[in-house]
Amino acid sequence: MIKSIIAVVKETVDICVPLFRILVPMIVVIKILQETGLVSLLGKILTPLMFITGLPGEMGLAWASALATNMYGGVIIFATLVKDVDMTVAQTTVFASMILMAHAFPVELQISKQAGTRFRAMFLFRFGSALIFGALLNVFYKSFNLLQQPVSTFYSPAQRENTLLSWAYGEIVNLGYIALIIFTLVVLMKIFKKIGLIKFINMLCRPLLKLMGIGEQAAYVTVVGFTLGLTYGSGLIIKEAKSGSMSHKDIFFSLGFMGICHSMVEDTILMLAIGADFFGIFVLRTVFSVLFVAVLVRLSAGIPEKFFYRWLFMNK
Template identity: 25%
Template sequence: MNRIWQCVKKALPKAAKTCIWLLKIILPISLLVRLLQYSGLLAKISALLAPAFSFVGLPGETAIVFITSIFSPLYAPIALISSMSLGVREATILALMCLTSHNLMVESSVQAKTGSSFWGMTGLRFVMSFIIAFFLNQVMPHDGWGHVGTTESAAVCDSLLEVLVLWFTSSMKVLVSILLIVTVLMILHYVLDEFRLMKGLSTALSPMMKVFGLSENSAFLWLVGNVIGLAYGGAIMVEQMDNKQLTYSEGNLLNYHLAVCHSLLEDTIIFAAIGIPALWILGTRLFFAITVVWVRKGYSYIYTRRIERI
């Protein structure tokens, strides 16, 4: 118990710093959405972008969420989604788009250091976000869903004071949930590290790598990418590559998988907290991550055979 308590004491200060950082992201962005709703600008932007996003079953206003996700961590689009009134079906499609294409500049840079092309990974994630959205729009039932985020729009508020009250109350509900999740996950990371459970878990997961189309050597970095994430786990991934724990060819294949499916633990919990169905997140991300790797392996095999014939 003493070791666990030490993990908690180590985690709490970092969790507090992370929470302050999240406050700086979530509060301004959610306020901006409320003001855009109140001014009527969001409705005009939605009308302009509606034709493009209707192709994947989304209203035009969601384009703002997706564009924001490309340049920022996931907490920014979560704040935006929570400030809108979306059906669970639409929110799920949008969440999967953001999960695939978020924080691209940072995360693609990490992947560029572990065997892949920066622009290759960026392009793959951007294209896959629309492929996944199109797929979900075809297979998800249209009926029987509730709502995600607030059902109240600032567009119907009579004064700026009402907008501010609506913004504050809705933001606090989201923030409390996220702050609790972040703190628990931070403690979990320290516990896994203290008891050296990551290595044991990666050994147990090694056989699963074959199903994923990856080498068994990829198991540890797969776990790092899905428990800690690309941005925070980047240093570990680079170190493992430098120590030759994985070849660059194996690292490149792993990056194809992680481009579509990473931070599986944290991302799923956080989106589930605002009402997105966890099974749709998990199943969709794993399915397309596995598909991308096997398509890549098939392409490499065909290309190699052609070269040999020349």
């Protein structure tokens, strides 16, 4: 029993150490971005792109905040701006879908990079897919005149103490939660392997993974990322990448899929609170993500290996 606990703790540490090496410095970088006003500059750059997706230009600042910090940062700016900007339910759903697919880039892209993907490739993958889906969703809602009523938001940002000490304490608590969840995932993974549930999960996911062109070895970690979040799914993928149990293409496209379609419970609830439509942010986004990855996997089959390792993946 003690040996089993020690083994689980060691495995948790092995996952957390490379993950925290990324998270801790990136948390500091994000704080600097917020304090120096660089997020506002990014918002101005993104303003013209908002019109492609049918959103008011002001929403560029909200998306920039989500990209540079995290999804909650984007939601807080949105909740502040929406008081003075007329937004429909359709527009809110488009905005919510875009920040669900592209947020927290300083942290999440570095985590993906640790698993072997090239930073620029995953940046373009997630940013491009968010923009494409946002534009398509906007056309869909306008063509069928759906959800054109004014949005009603249920979320208003809470006022928090804005001191360096309170910020540091909050981030330390968040890292503690991440470590605890990873520990729980390691325990569950061992139990699931013991009782054969991993094989059952692989069997259930086989049709979906086959459609996307991703190998069965990625089933469990993809499910973890899809339900809980990219941080946890990527943490497991980093471990699998080091063990060599997943192919490099499976790692890239599994991370790509998780990047645009992860944490489907918590994140969906948050977006519903700002007035987004469930069918758009959950069902349509999932369908788009699966088909988008499936198309890219099949297109990648024809590219030379040299190109894959030059532009998409680091051959470690």
